[in-house]
Amino acid sequence: MAKRAGKSGARATQAKTRAKKSPSATRASARKTSSKPASKGEAKALGAKVTDAKASAKKTPPPGHDHPDPYAHLFADEYHREYEASHEEMLGFYRQMLRIRRFEEKAGQLYGMGLIGGFLHLYIGEEAVAVGFDSAAGPQDRVVTGYRCHGHALIAGCSPKSLMAELTGRAPGLCKGKGGSMHMFAPDHRFYGGHGIVGAPAPLGTGLAFAAKYRGEDAVSLTFFGDGATNQGQVYESFNMAVLWKLPVVYVIENNHYAMGTSVDRASGQKDLHKRGESLGVPGMLVDGMNVFKVRAAAEEAIAYIRSGRGPILVEVKTYRYRGHSMSDPAKYRPREEVQEVRAHHDPIELLKERMLDAGIGEAEIKKIDRAVKQEIDEAADFARHAAEPEPDELYRDVLIEEA
Amino acid sequence: MPEITLIEGVNLALKEKMAENENVVVLGQDVGLDGGIFRATIGLIEEFGADRVIDTPLAEAGIIGMAVGMAMNGLIPIPEMQFSGFSYTAFHQIENHVARYHWRTRGQIPMPMVIRMPYGAGVRAFELHSESREAYWAHTPGLKVVIPSTPRKARALLRAAIEHPDPVVFYEPKAIYRAFRENVSDEPETMEIGKAEVVREGRHITMIAYGAMMPRTLEAARMLADEGIEAEVIDLMTVSPLDEETIIESVRRTGRALVVHEAPRSFGPAAEIIARLNDKIFFELEAPVARVTGYDMPPPFFAREQWFLPSPTRIADEARETLKL
Numbered sequence: 001m002a003k004r005a006g007k008s009g010a011r012a013t014q015a016k017t018r019a020k021k022s023p024s025a026t027r028a029s030a031r032k033t034s035s036k037p038a039s040k041g042e043a044k045a046l047g048a049k050v051t052d053a054k055a056s057a058k059k060t061p062p063p064g065h066d067h068p069d070p071y072a073h074l075f076a077d078e079y080h081r082e083y084e085a086s087h088e089e090m091l092g093f094y095r096q097m098l099r100i101r102r103f104e105e106k107a108g109q110l111y112g113m114g115l116i117g118g119f120l121h122l123y124i125g126e127e128a129v130a131v132g133f134d135s136a137a138g139p140q141d142r143v144v145t146g147y148r149c150h151g152h153a154l155i156a157g158c159s160p161k162s163l164m165a166e167l168t169g170r171a172p173g174l175c176k177g178k179g180g181s182m183h184m185f186a187p188d189h190r191f192y193g194g195h196g197i198v199g200a201p202a203p204l205g206t207g208l209a210f211a212a213k214y215r216g217e218d219a220v221s222l223t224f225f226g227d228g229a230t231n232q233g234q235v236y237e238s239f240n241m242a243v244l245w246k247l248p249v250v251y252v253i254e255n256n257h258y259a260m261g262t263s264v265d266r267a268s269g270q271k272d273l274h275k276r277g278e279s280l281g282v283p284g285m286l287v288d289g290m291n292v293f294k295v296r297a298a299a300e301e302a303i304a305y306i307r308s309g310r311g312p313i314l315v316e317v318k319t320y321r322y323r324g325h326s327m328s329d330p331a332k333y334r335p336r337e338e339v340q341e342v343r344a345h346h347d348p349i350e351l352l353k354e355r356m357l358d359a360g361i362g363e364a365e366i367k368k369i370d371r372a373v374k375q376e377i378d379e380a381a382d383f384a385r386h387a388a389e390p391e392p393d394e395l396y397r398d399v400l401i402e403e404a
Numbered sequence: 405m406p407e408i409t410l411i412e413g414v415n416l417a418l419k420e421k422m423a424e425n426e427n428v429v430v431l432g433q434d435v436g437l438d439g440g441i442f443r444a445t446i447g448l449i450e451e452f453g454a455d456r457v458i459d460t461p462l463a464e465a466g467i468i469g470m471a472v473g474m475a476m477n478g479l480i481p482i483p484e485m486q487f488s489g490f491s492y493t494a495f496h497q498i499e500n501h502v503a504r505y506h507w508r509t510r511g512q513i514p515m516p517m518v519i520r521m522p523y524g525a526g527v528r529a530f531e532l533h534s535e536s537r538e539a540y541w542a543h544t545p546g547l548k549v550v551i552p553s554t555p556r557k558a559r560a561l562l563r564a565a566i567e568h569p570d571p572v573v574f575y576e577p578k579a580i581y582r583a584f585r586e587n588v589s590d591e592p593e594t595m596e597i598g599k600a601e602v603v604r605e606g607r608h609i610t611m612i613a614y615g616a617m618m619p620r621t622l623e624a625a626r627m628l629a630d631e632g633i634e635a636e637v638i639d640l641m642t643v644s645p646l647d648e649e650t651i652i653e654s655v656r657r658t659g660r661a662l663v664v665h666e667a668p669r670s671f672g673p674a675a676e677i678i679a680r681l682n683d684k685i686f687f688e689l690e691a692p693v694a695r696v697t698g699y700d701m702p703p704p705f706f707a708r709e710q711w712f713l714p715s716p717t718r719i720a721d722e723a724r725e726t727l728k729l
Contacts, residue, residue: 144473175510185509192476193509197500203466204501207473207481214429214455214479221473234497237466244461398511399504399545400645401569402597 071283071305074298074313078286082293083300090356093135093292095369097127097349100151102377103160104323107150107167111327115385116167118180123151125322128348129254130155132295133222136303140217142190144205145224147182148254148321149194152224156191158184160377164384171390172383178390178398198259199232201225202251206238209249209312220306221249228259230273236280239312243281246311250302251282253316254289260325261333274316282314289319290348293355320346407585413558414444414520414576418482420592421566422452425480428566431458431467432484432520441486442522442581464494471517472501480516480566488523488575489532495540502571503546515571518562523551524616524666525703525713526579534703536667541573542644542676548597549643551575553618555586560595561641568597575643577616584619600647602654606634609723610654612677613664614640617714621664624719635723643673651677652684659690660726666713669697691729696722 073081085093104122111120123130130151134143145152153163158174166173167181174184184194192208195201205223212219229235230253242249253273257264264271274284287298295317302313320342324331331339356366408416422428430445436459439446449457460467464485471481485491491498498519505515525534541549548570552558558576565572603618604625613621618639625635636654640647655661661681663674674695681693696714704712 142477175508175512178510179508183508185512187476187509187512192473192513195501197496200469200496200500203469203497204473204476206466207470207475208477209473210470211474211477211479214474215477234463234465234469237461237463238469240461240463241466241470398507398509400548401506401511401514403645 071301071310074285074301074305075283078288079294079298081297081301082291083296085293085296087356087359087361089135090352090359090361091365091369093131093296094349094352094356094366095373096131096134096155097292097352098369098373099160099376100124100127100130100154101349102373103150103154103163103380106377106381107164108323108327110164110168110381110384116181117169118182119147119326119328120167120181121148121326122321122323123148125342125348126254126256126289126319127151128292128295128352129224129252129289129317129319132289132292133224133250133252133299136296136299137220137222138303140190140219141222141303142192142205142208142212142219143222143224144192144201144208145194146198146201146226146229147194147196148226149182149184153184153186153191153194156186157189158186158191160380161383164380165387168384168387169389170384170387171394172387176390176394178394199225199229199235202229202232202235202238203241205251206242206247206249209242209247210245213245213247218307219248220303221247222252223249224252224254226259227253227255227257227264227273228262228267229253230276231259231267239277239280239282239314242312246309248306249312250299250306251277251312251314253314254319255316256319256321258321258325258334261329261331263333272316274314277312277314282312284314284316287315287317289317290342290346290351292348292352407587408555408559409582409585410552410555410558410577411442411444411581413552413555413586413588414562415446415448416588417559417562417566418445418448419451421563422448422456426456427478428480428482429456429458429474430482430484431460431471433460433462433467433486435459435484440484442578444520444576445484464490465497468494468497468502468519471519472497472505472515475515475517476505476513480518482518482520482566485519485521487533487535488521488537489535491519491521498541498547498573499544503544506570507546514569516569517571518565518568518574519571520562520574520576522576522578522581524577524579525698525709526616528706528709530705531702534709536665536698536703538573538575538643538665539667539672541575542673546571548572548645549575550597550641551577551615551643552641553577553580553615553639555584556588556593557595557639557641559588560593561597563592564594564597567594572597575615579616580619595641598642598645598647600638600640600642600650602636602650603639604635604637606636607658608634609660609662609726610636610638610651610658611662611664611719611723612638612640612651614643617664617666620714620716621719623716624723627716627720628723633723633727640673646677646680648680648684652681655681655693656685656688659688661689661693662719662723662726663693663695664697664714664719665695666698668700669695670700672697691726694722694726
């Protein structure tokens with residue numbers, strides 16, 4: 001994550017609260033006072049119920065503490081702070097989120113044209129999660145994630161050309177066309193993959209954190225997985241070891257509400273996924289993942305908490321994927337209106353754009369980014385379509401370092 | 405150096421490599437304070453501390469997954485599975501990450517790691533505590549499978565495995581952990597991974613074995629020698645990749661071969677060795693290549709354990725049959 005543009009995580013260590021209430025904050029507080037949700041659609045979307053029911057709950061400091069726990073607010077039922085971004089930072093968020101969206105849209109098109117093999121899991125709708133965390137992380141921190149990994153790889157610093165060429169299985173792809181959509185790696189950018197098996201990266205991120213601590217690095221391991229992964233046993237094996245050895249790892253649950261076609265409600269006894277670590281000693285935060293300012297603030301505080309040496313933390317980020325689980329998913333398990341509702345009223349890029357306009361950033365400046373991103377992604381797609389395929393002898397390469 | 409047992413050879417190699425390289429760490433259930441379930445790691449925690457000799461919770465998938473992350477970030481982890489039969493909950497971490505990280509990342513992330521696990525029957529245990537499933541790991545591209553058969557080899561091969569850039573499954577024959585002693589050199593000794601050794605020379609038949617089957621195969625060779633049959637015996641030491649050269653060179657001379665393993669018969673290492681001999685020197689063979697193996701069943705409880713394991717008598721009988729052809 002060393003080479004990304006617009007990085008500002010190292011500068012600010014404490015998230016700033018927004019002095020003026022944002023439109024969404026206003027909506028949230030309106031819900032707090034209202035006995036029933038504003039509309040059926042809103043109630044369904046994105047943890048609105050959780051916000052309604054528990055927004056005012058507070059944790060009392062443990063007995064014997066003269067001073068309140070400086071981190072207590074993290075574990076209130078929903079995290080409310082928003083990062084106060086400068087114009088430049090907002091433009092940076094916007095650019096990165098748009099890059100992810102345009103990249104994924106283009107990948108979807110290429111897949112439809114038969115140029116991409118394997119499976120393809122798009123991150124559209126979830127952009128604020130990766131960007132919020134990435135912008136809060138330091139250059140020394142590491143990222144590991146599951147199969148919905150293109151967005152993370154892109155903002156970690158991988159070129160869209162290398163990523164798109166990986167999807168089309170071409171020789172100049174990030175992993176020479178040998179990894180494909182789910183298996184992208186760029187240790188030079190501190191991006192440790194891309195993993196196809198749900199839940200399996202949790203111990204990997206924990207091990208990265210162990211090694212970081214062992215080697216005396218001040219590096220946090222940002223370990224992302226989805227709501228589906230929270231039902232995998234090894235996730236809890238990881239939590240336990242991370243607590244035991246106070247490892248610097250942030251577990252981020254990208255809760256997009258559906259594990260393939262099975263909703264959290266239909267798969268989880270404890271549906272408040274941020275509470276899933278409690279019995280093992282991993283405190284959990286709940287964050288609105290459609291608001292990049294909230295994600296950024298939460299990420300910054302979570303990372304600061306880790307750097308204070310307190311051990312791991314769990315952040316559940318409620319988000320939403322607009323597309324199916326993969327390209328072959330007709331998404332019959334959720335009503336079309338639900339997707340439309342989220343797109344229309346909770347889109348993370350639209351929300352950011354509104355805020356940018358409110359803050360006085362001109363349309364022209366935004367359009368300039370739009371054009372540049374479109375060009376960058378179009379070029380990547382052209383490159384990925386026309387690059388050479390790997391040579392056959394490449395297939396055996398790297399299976400072993402020392403051949404017999 | 406005094407004569408040591410096989411498990412002391414394991415312990416010695418761990419101590420030596422940990423002293424040489426501070427990136428080497430040992431982790432697993434009971435490896436620290438308890439010194440390991442079979443005492444392979446005894447004394448390590450006193451010498452190297454709890455930061456490097458890590459008592460883990462009971463969580464095989466988590467242990468191997470953690471080790472993958474540790475290797476990704478520059479360490480050389482040596483996880484221990486208490487019994488090879490316990491490694492199945494970690495199977496996917498080994499298959500999906502340990503074995504193919506280097507390949508999948510186009511050589512960007514090597515996976516230097518040694519997964520130690522005691523295997524095999526003969527200790528009056530039962531199924532999951534007596535398994536011999538080296539074929540699983542040998543079947544997985546990207547892994548190397550090393551199985552020592554003597555104290556000296558245990559020390560030299562484990563040292564080599566820890567120095568090796570590829571991930572190694574180090575399968576330890578627990579039945580002979582303390583069966584006999586052997587002199588080891590004071591100087592650190594290393595043996596090459598991927599090399600087999602002719603441990604007894606002969607001209608009538610080549611008998612190929614490894615691990616806990618070595619003493620039994622050598623005993624069979626002695627029985628045959630009393631009858632004037634000179635059996636050559638090869639210790640594979642590395643099951644995967646196979647040292648085809650050493651095997652073929654020997655069988656070409658003897659014209660006959662017999663493979664011994666305690667793993668189940670079907671799709672076992674013997675099947676692969678036979679296939680390679682047929683591929684390479686079919687017309688130089690005097691008889692079909694034979695095999696003496698465990699049966700296609702979970703290892704039985706202790707009362708029938710010796711019936712399951714290839715015995716010197718069974719091995720010698722099969723050799724005689726082959727020589728009749």
